[in-house]
Amino acid sequence: MRSSNPVMNSLTTAKGGIQRGAYPAGAPQGYQDPYSGYGQTTTGDRPMTVDDVVAKTGMTLAVIVVLAVLNFSLGLVNPGLALMLTFVGAIGGLITVLVATFGKKYGSAAVTLIYAAFEGLFVGGISLLFSGVTFGESAADAGVLIGQAVMGTLGVFLGMLFVYKTGAVKVTPKFNRIMTGALVGVLVLALGNLLLAVFTGANPLRDGGMLAIIFSLVCIGLAAMSFLSDFDAADKMIRAGAPSKMAWGVALGLAVTLVWLYTEILRLLSYFRSN
Template sequence: MPTTSNPAIRNLLTLDGAVSPAGPGTSGGASPAAATDRPITLDDIVVKTLAVFGVLVASAFLTVFLDVGFLALPALFAGLGLGIFLSLRPRPSAALALLFAAVQGIVLGEATQFFDALHPGVGTQAVLGTGCIFAGTLAAYHTRVVRVSAKVTRWAVGAGLGLLVLLLAELVASWGFGADLGLRDGGPLALFVSVVAIAAASFFFLLEFEAANRFLRSGASHRWAWYVAFGLAMTLVWLYLEILRLLSYLRWW
């Protein structure tokens, strides 16, 4: 059975004991923590995801309203650090999931303001595009129009890793040598890279929905809903930024 290519959800599903059924022990009575524990439900995932997305949006709005875009660079590094940490060391932490959303919201707010100043209206279009893709992939998964097969999963993982290598190479070439590989200059290659990135991020949503479904069937603790919400937010941020960049390219043509 395919698993998600998002490291956050993938590690969650393979973590020893993380998806074991919640509840009291089999002998000696339940500990206080176990006694208050219960299996995860769909409502848990929905509520926690809405909470994380709400913080993300509120943080982006406040960044623009208060004009604190100078925090975008440290917020970017803080978000990357939190993302890597939670991906490598999965844990059901509401504080870390909400903190990730808050710092990434600063990045989204500043990026939206920057691109919208260059191309008025592009921010609204990016929000609508991201919402439509999220809703569309959820509907496609729920109705089983798209099957999450092992072959397509390997394609998504390969595309994601390939994009990561390319963008890191672009970053090193630009910052270290002042060279431009053409991956973010708005040309045909940049358009292709953005389209592939959007397609890969969209499919990652399908993989995460499948992982969350398996997570529900496993009877894991309801606390892990925060981790599911974090994984969805991480992909949402990536998707939005790529759509924003693609729309800005199209305004140039």
């Protein structure tokens, strides 16, 4: 069972001694449980626990929040420098995720915290832009908008955790395949819209119109459903006895989804305020 989150997807291969396990009901011939090999690892690291995931995710989010506040505050006095750091954060965060995913650095605390630092700069800068401070909005109004986005993000996260724990939505291989296809589709649309904006000036998916609102709602829905895959992957790694260092990879995967969700909620709120 693979996750729709590419970082979580990589985590399922971060182990040695994979052995064929029992076939679950309905599994095709030749199926291998991607989590079954953790029990045979001899890294000397203790098994991962829920507390490890909570602690590492908390530290990752703390770094993001601190850097976001710093860049947002910098933007109030020097918008040009803050926007430059925002661009650096966006590119740096993307490169870090690619390194973690394809360079198999998913158990590295350094990689996760470096990603958090870059994403903190990005989140602070994007909050500055969407809140309208650089376009004359007061800091108080900006704070209200950002606070609403933060509460919305937290609410969606906790809501999806409740949905997962109650089993209201089952995470199956088919579910993950559908999610992966949907995420690829959204990525293609976003890239196409970016190219359209660069070459023609038209920006239908991000101009605040009805189509842009629908697109943001779709992105928010996909980000919310992605949490189910993330929780499922983390849960199975814990039960399979994955090394505790893998909690850093889980934290990275959750942070990627949280940042995406926060950005889309903040963008959507900015549309309604503008309208």
